[in-house]
Amino acid sequence: MPPTVTVEREDAVATLTLRRPEARNALDLALKEELLGALREIAADPEVRAVVLAGAGPAFCVGQDLREHVQSLESGAWATQRTVEQHYNPLAQTLTTMPQPVVAAVHGACVGAGLGIALACDLRVFADDAVLGTAFGGVGLTFDTGLSATLTWAVGAARARELVLLGETFDAASAVAWGVAGRVVPADDVLPTAQELAARLAAGPPLAHAASKRLVAAATTRPLSKTLAAEAAEQDALGRSADHREAVEAFLAHRKPSFDGR
Known part of the structure; x- marks a missing residue:
């Protein structure tokens, strides 16, 4: 099986790319485990001073892979897998505590746990075509990946309630206006801009x-x-x-x- 996360290094910058483009980088078990392992390895590497997190294909990340999720519910694996504790919580913890600054390069759909991952990064560059959302209520679930904290800190409790309870999507310009720190650029410029920011951070202290x-x-x-x-x-x-x-x-x-x- 090809890797679902690739790591490319240029000088002191590591670029991690989610690579399930056919599934819009939906988080199946393999992708979650590979991403967490890659982040932990980079966090322990003193040669890496800044990180870019990106998604291949038409989307950054659409959150949990629901096809795999349905199979786990039918087999009873959901009760024992405990993916929030084993994967989503550690992903948020690692991104927020690793010593290197992390820049999310967000394009296309960025919803659910994908939004949680983006908000756990230190900086964000949004494509002008980005579509953001919590998406949890639509499948009868609530926040994970630290999003109840990071979204509330970014936009305030009142708007965070609105975004999760109504489940409406929003664009990058609205996100920035509401307090989700980041810059909005044309879609073709998302990754180069994120890498430029990371290179600037890598040259810092x-x-x-x-x-x-x-x-x-x-x-x-x-x-x-x-x-x-x-x-x-x-x-x-x-x-x-x-x-x-x-x-x-x-x-x-x-x-x-x-x-x-x-």
């Missing part, structure tokens, strides 16, 4: 990027006093780093810094 991701991920779940303590600890560690010294020296010398991740 990897230690600071990782610290910033940790602080943002925890900011809404702990009191201000603990957030302030965490900021102090992160800044203290970064202040002792060679990267910080290099950046200060480069600033004073009017040159671009070169970050080594030390």
Whole structure:
């Protein structure tokens, strides 16, 4: 069987591509496991400083593969597979906690768990033809892949309720206007723009990027006093780093810094 996720590397940028175009990158068991494995491998690779996540074919990702899902319901496998716990939760956790910034290149349909994956990334580039939606209510289910948190943080509780309860799709321009951070570009420019952003991130300070991701991920779940303590600890560690010294020296010398991740 050909791989359902491919990884291409250019310098310090890794591009992960979902490759079930005939199914609009619906998440079957193989794709979920391959994606999670690839993300975990990249997260542990210090040579990778930024990641692009894209989808092959006409869509970014339409969420759970319902054909496989029906088979699992009929066989009773759904009760034992526990795919939310085994796949969707770890995917959201890995994307939000891996040290490298992740840029989602979103085109075509991006719904259900596909939307959850896109919102778990750090940055997003949307094609002007992107169609977004929660889609869960249409099959009698609710949020997964962390979407109840990430969508609510992005657009607010009132609109998040509307989007999941009514299940209406929306376009990229609306998503950005509502607070889903990202930029909208012509469809042909989605992947190149995402890769340009990733290259820019890869040239930046990897230690600071990782610290910033940790602080943002925890900011809404702990009191201000603990957030302030965490900021102090992160800044203290970064202040002792060679990267910080290099950046200060480069600033004073009017040159671009070169970050080594030390």
